[in-house]
Amino acid sequence: MTSTLYKQLESYKTTKAILDNLEDMFGGQATLARQSAITSLMNAQQKPITSVKDHMITLMGYFPEAANNEANLDQNSQIEMVFNSLSKDFASFRAAYNLGNKNLTLT
Template sequence: MSPTSLIIILTENKLNGDNFREWKQNLLIVLNCEKHKFVLDETCPIEAQPKVRNRWRGSDSIVRCYMLASMSSVLEKQHENFRTAMKIRKILEDLLGGQVKPDTPVKEHMLKLMGLFAEVEDNGAELDVNTQIEIVFKSLTNEFASFKDAYNLGNKTFTLTQLMKELQFYELMLNGGKLIQEKPEANLAMGPSSSKGK
């Protein structure tokens, strides 16, 4: 099957880290048109007939190629070792797909990103510290804009742990010295406390 002319959308608008939403939208347009989008949403059907498994694997291979060919060379190198298009999409969404929610403590957000960076490296990709810090900065809300500017102007170099501590301190300053509370566990019931024996 020959690729559609829509692929030009992907090659002319390569993912560079700043344009994830637009890139993803363009990718979905191409994949819907070519009927390959299902590999981003479904895992390979292990129990299915060989014909179905082979179709899924063939589509996954095509989608992986489209994704890698439509990234900057740095991002392509970082993601080329992932085995499925679904895994590439998940990592990209986690790293580039959105900003931290305003009620999420920066420590919680940083720990999540550090876990993702470790997962990326476990899969054979190399993310240098500067790239990791750039991803962190792109994921922060606009409240941290002056922190980002001071970091860049000061020509500072931090490890991710040092950056997390500095961001926590900045977050405290933003909130007048009050910590943003971590979310309670989902399975805990929150209600008025009761006193027995009174």
């Protein structure tokens, strides 16, 4: 803990008061990081010049970032985000996947 932060917190009498203050100080940053990670996932679109492999590597970097920032994305949500990010060239692949996995409710 830096000396500046220590000095700010030394007047607090209980651990709860210190934790509450730290949450106030840093909680907003965690929310912002989570929103940023999810926004990156939702805005990711495969570009025509990008291979599927490179695009998937990019997405696979975003999913752990979101998880590390406490975004709870279940498997179906992750699959949906991947399909939504692929170019229109993969529409038939998505349709075939949906037919083979009727228990998933992908749109």
